[in-house]
Amino acid sequence: MRRRAFVVRAAVIAVLLLVTLFPLYWMVLNSFKRTGEFFTDPPTFVPPRLDLKAYQEALQYTGGKGLQDSLIVATSTMILSVGLGSLGAYAVARYKWGGKNFILLLLVIQMLPPVSVALPLFILFDRLKLLDTYQGLIVADTVFNLPYAIWLLQGFFQEIPIEVEEAAMVDGGSRWQVFTRIVLPLSKPGLVAVSFFTFIFAWNEFILAFIFSRSRVTPLTVVIPAMVGSDTILWERVYATSLVAIVPVIILSLVLQRYLVRGLTFGAVKG
């Protein structure tokens, strides 16, 4: 009886893993196919060849610029969100700035539909000549990240015993010194988690990038759909570029698994 339950469970887990991983396999597989091999009946389940041609071409053409822009936008958004977020989070965590309603307001901002902000922002950016610029996209991404950064970080800051900070104050440290020399170093896990999350958010973000970009600032999420607009679609390049866009994030999330779990479940689960 025990044994049967074990076998059933193992089988169900295997099916679940298969369903989860199959789309990834399909992408890798398709990056090895060439025109004429994508839409066949029956579909080809085994790579016809193993080469990196599609990847080389992807990076040579729009994918290279896409990778560069994704890195610039995601890194800058991360730095801004974590920088401004940790300042704000400390004000909320230790000094109860704005009270409980302020935190709720931040969460509301996080949950707003992007279109309702993007539309007026588009008009404003148009007038300020911020469309299709790094600054415009970075600041737009930051505003959708900052509430989350503040919220998550204040949770980490609150875990630091207040006595530690008070002792440092008694020893003559200013508030600013207590924050930079005691609180921030003690909150490294929180800072890593929030950096990781804000980076991924900006890296994967599509609608803002799509609306605010034209030709100069084109992150990967904008580059990939643009490849499908033309008459002859080079599907191998679409999937090679897609893999360039997702593999770094997958590796990061496997390395930083514990932060991923905490960041994802924060809010739904206490702490």
Add this chain to the structure above:
Amino acid sequence: MAISTPVQRPRSKRQADRRFATLLMSPGLLVILLVCVFPLAYGIVLSFHKYELALQVPMTFVGLQNYLKVLQDPRFWNAAKISAFMVVGGAAVQLVLGFGAALLVNDSFRGRSAIVSLLLIPTTIAPVVVGFVFRMILNDRFGPLNHILNLLGLSSVPWLSNPTAAVVAIILANGWEWFPFVMLVILAGLQSVPQELTDAAMVDGASGWQRFWRVTLPLLQPIVIVVVLIRAIEDLKLFDIIYVTTGGGPGVATQTMNMYAYQRGFVFFSIGYASALSYVQLVVTLILVRILFSRLNADR
């Protein structure tokens, strides 16, 4: 931005505390005010105007006309209906898959953490990419899914060309990406169910099935409601996957409220009307957020 330490001695410690906290908060607050609160306020203004950006005519004040037009617009009601399907269907799919997965990996066994790691991969992938891979997997004639269905003796499903199937297809693609999130939250909930309670039920002769339905599930109810609400709020914003797989089609079969507002705003450039549409969606979101908050407060 330099933050100076206060030079002159403040009247009280509390006052200095407050000033320091405000100083810390101000850069972030400035960004939020300028890039979110101000645009939102401007959006309300726009929604009271007729403003056709493509026509090069100045905007004219029309009061509540745009909102009245929204309420009489059959395309809007169609979009609202599709959004409701996506949100409810999506929540159901993600909850069933996520709950099932959580139960499977709840006990500790060898390889458990590796399996959880692998299951979490979809949540980290850009939705645009998810859309593209599902577009090919779900291809009506040449996709692997229909091929597998045929091998199992089932007939092909016109995933992306049939109006109903297209809604299901998007729910599935989005569900693939987000069921692991539900799994994580439910898993955290399962871990917090006191072992004594299930043990006591076992002593009283309850079967595994009864223990689950009568003990575990009622204890998990609050967290299930919270996770469903979070997913509903997120799925109401769903854009990337729809844009890439069906573009709102076939026809308008997968055009959600979000897609419709986008189309009116950024394809037809009817800025005023699109603003009104996006504000209606915003109100729906706020209602859901309001329910979520009251649930969260009830728990704590």
